[in-house]
Amino acid sequence: xxxxxxxxxxxxxxxxxxxxxxxxxxxxxxxxxxxxxxxxxxxxxxxxxxxxxxxxxxxxxxxxxxxxxxxxxxxxxxxxxxxxxxxxxxxxxxxxxxxxxxxxxxxxxxxxxxxxxxxxxxxxxxxxxxxxxxxxxxxxxxxxxxxxxxxxxxxxxxxxxxxxxxxxxxxxxxxxxxxxxxxxxxxxxxxxxxxxxxxxxxxxxxxxxxxxxxxxxxxxxxxxxxxxxxxxxxxxxxxxxxxxxxxxxxxxxxxxxxxxxxxxxxxxxxxxxxxxxxxxxxxxxxxxxxxxxxxxxxxxxxxxxxxxxxxxxxxxxxxxxxxxxxxxxxxxxxxxxxxxxxxxxxxxxxxxxxxxxxxxxxxxxxxxxxxxxxxxxxxxxxxxxxxxxxxxxxxxxxx
Amino acid sequence: xxxxxxxxxxxxxxxxxxxxxxxxxxxxxxxxxxxxxxxxxxxxxxxxxxxxxxxxxxxxxxxxxxxxxxxxxxxxxxxxxxxxxxxxxxxxxxxxxxxxxxxxxxxxxxxxxxxxxxxxxxxxxxxxxxxxxxxxxxxxxxxxxxxxxxxxxxxxxxxxxxxxxxxxxxxxxxxxxxxxxxxxxxxxxxxxxxxxxxxxxxxxxxxxxxxxxxx
Numbered sequence: 001x002x003x004x005x006x007x008x009x010x011x012x013x014x015x016x017x018x019x020x021x022x023x024x025x026x027x028x029x030x031x032x033x034x035x036x037x038x039x040x041x042x043x044x045x046x047x048x049x050x051x052x053x054x055x056x057x058x059x060x061x062x063x064x065x066x067x068x069x070x071x072x073x074x075x076x077x078x079x080x081x082x083x084x085x086x087x088x089x090x091x092x093x094x095x096x097x098x099x100x101x102x103x104x105x106x107x108x109x110x111x112x113x114x115x116x117x118x119x120x121x122x123x124x125x126x127x128x129x130x131x132x133x134x135x136x137x138x139x140x141x142x143x144x145x146x147x148x149x150x151x152x153x154x155x156x157x158x159x160x161x162x163x164x165x166x167x168x169x170x171x172x173x174x175x176x177x178x179x180x181x182x183x184x185x186x187x188x189x190x191x192x193x194x195x196x197x198x199x200x201x202x203x204x205x206x207x208x209x210x211x212x213x214x215x216x217x218x219x220x221x222x223x224x225x226x227x228x229x230x231x232x233x234x235x236x237x238x239x240x241x242x243x244x245x246x247x248x249x250x251x252x253x254x255x256x257x258x259x260x261x262x263x264x265x266x267x268x269x270x271x272x273x274x275x276x277x278x279x280x281x282x283x284x285x286x287x288x289x290x291x292x293x294x295x296x297x298x299x300x301x302x303x304x305x306x307x308x309x310x311x312x313x314x315x316x317x318x319x320x321x322x323x324x325x326x327x328x329x330x331x332x333x334x335x336x337x338x339x340x341x342x343x344x345x346x347x348x349x350x351x352x353x354x355x356x357x358x359x360x361x362x363x364x365x366x367x368x369x370x371x372x373x374x375x376x377x378x379x380x381x382x383x384x385x386x387x388x389x390x391x392x393x394x395x396x397x398x399x
Numbered sequence: 400x401x402x403x404x405x406x407x408x409x410x411x412x413x414x415x416x417x418x419x420x421x422x423x424x425x426x427x428x429x430x431x432x433x434x435x436x437x438x439x440x441x442x443x444x445x446x447x448x449x450x451x452x453x454x455x456x457x458x459x460x461x462x463x464x465x466x467x468x469x470x471x472x473x474x475x476x477x478x479x480x481x482x483x484x485x486x487x488x489x490x491x492x493x494x495x496x497x498x499x500x501x502x503x504x505x506x507x508x509x510x511x512x513x514x515x516x517x518x519x520x521x522x523x524x525x526x527x528x529x530x531x532x533x534x535x536x537x538x539x540x541x542x543x544x545x546x547x548x549x550x551x552x553x554x555x556x557x558x559x560x561x562x563x564x565x566x567x568x569x570x571x572x573x574x575x576x577x578x579x580x581x582x583x584x585x586x587x588x589x590x591x592x593x594x595x596x597x598x599x600x601x602x603x604x605x606x607x608x609x610x611x612x613x614x
Contacts, residue, residue, distance in 0.1 A: 150579060164594060168601065190585035 021123040025130030053135040059257035067247035068100025078215040107142035133172025140180035143247030146200040201243040225361035227303040248320035271343040275322035278347025283309025321364035414540030426512040441549030445542025456534035459522035556586030
């Protein structure tokens with residue numbers, strides 16, 4: 001008997017009991033359901049929620065694999081900086097990937113295990129079907145945390161994020177805030193020492209701190225915030241051979257993911273483009289302020305304000321946030337005009353928070369969460385504006 | 400004969416559960432968020448509010464027939480302000496450190512909606528003994544939530560309870576800290592107090608049959 005048949009039998013057996021949603025979820029996740037809708041005419045589309053989610057996961061896979069290599073590469077390069085002279089030969093090695101396997105895979109497994117566990121428990125208590133919303137969140141979470149994040153912290157954050165960020169609002173599709181970013185924000189506010197500084201971004205740097213083998217892995221933004229120069233070239237920054245959260249360093253692969261999402265019409269190109277535009281505008285404003293000598297090199301904001309606007313687009317989590325977080329269809333604006341405003345403000349505020357935040361030189365997740373809250377308001381005014389325009393048109397006609 | 404009639408006992412126990420001033424009436428949230436980072440401060444705040452509310456209720460109840468209704472709010476404010484100043488001075492005299500932690504929030508008991516609410520809703524229409532019980536009951540309901548929130552925030556945020564290091568020493572790495580546990584800094588921030596409060600309301604509303612609303 002095939003697995004499908006087995007699952008189907010189990011599903012029938014538990015039908016009507018409390019455990020039914022759990023078996024249903026496993027069954028429909030792996031296979032097409034046996035029974036299709038009867039009667040009437042139906043428009044059939046291949047992209048149900050599960051397929052949509054799977055497309056986003058596919059777009060994230062390159063970032064994950066790159067992040068696994070990068071985990072090892074940053075570790076070894078921090079010990080022996082000569083590795084950086086020949087990136088391409090030293091990057092795709094099995095040693096690098098092995099560190100990725102032992103450090104990144106547990107993050108993925110814990111994120112999925114805990115998150116889906118919470119989803120299943122809620123589905124069983126509330127008696128609804130298990131929703132697929134966590135499939136993408138579970139993949140996003142390991143990519144946006146520092147590599148050395150302890151697993152128990154991640155578990156607590158995931159439980160918090162799924163319950164407070166999503167389930168209290170009624171589950172997938174009803175949430176105001178992006179759950180993955182809620183998890184990231186919880187980690188940031190709860191355990192700041194594990195989320196910022198120059199030790200957490202490179203594997204093993206925390207354990208080695210204070211010993212003779214100490215290594216440092218300050219992010220580019222962290223160095224700029226302290227008015228220091230960095231050793232990475234623009235090529236490194238674009239391709240992602242830099243320290244940072246697990247999967248957000250490679251702007252190149254993120255853009256490939258973006259192309260894929262736009263091609264499959266899952267991600268909104270309006271949001272992606274306008275986010276980059278907003279960030280570029282804010283970066284240019286800061287560049288002009290520096291060029292006008294309003295901020296001199298003695299200011300603590302000089303380093304980040306001085307950073308060229310196109311560099312701002314490549315470093316930090318901006319590209320990842322713009323492509324994979326801001327475009328979340330549930331929490332973003334729904335109207336086309338609203339999407340432009342929403343994305344632009346995300347980019348604009350990301351760079352502003354990045355420059356002015358004294359505790360942590362990055363603001364993409366805060367900017368996106370803030371705009372998540374404002375997205376319905378933006379939509380409301382866009383719709384009202386349209387209503388008014390149409391009313392005026394009818395008035396003109398009748399007059 | 401019981402010490403209290405059934406109705407009087409209800410005055411004491413209702414505010415603890417079905418008619419809790421914080422979780423059901425959603426009053427007095429401000430101070431519940433501000434001062435609950437430590438359990439000790441929560442307890443002292445609860446006791447201060449209890450003293451002010453019980454004595455204030457009695458005073459308003461005694462004066463209820465001679466207060467002209469047009470100026471009753473002013474009279475209530477005078478009564479509560481006088482009591483708050485007394486509480487503030489007592490705190491300053493006997494536990495100066497704590498009164499510094501509570502800082503302005505003792506003074507702000509004046510603006511605590513629960514107090515004016517009980518004066519208006521209860522003390523103006525009932526006798527002094529009932530008003531006294533009502534004051535104790537409502538302040539206890541308020542204090543109960545404060546203590547619960549304070550308990551979790553101090554335990555998870557600082558790893559202590561009433562200042563005792565119950566989870567071990569974070570610097571010496573003893574107890575739970577030896578296996579890598581860390582304090583949750585978010586718990587010490589006010590937003591987390593709101594979330595803890597929300598969770599308490601959530602649990603209460605889903606368990607208490609009286610409070611479940613029709614959709």
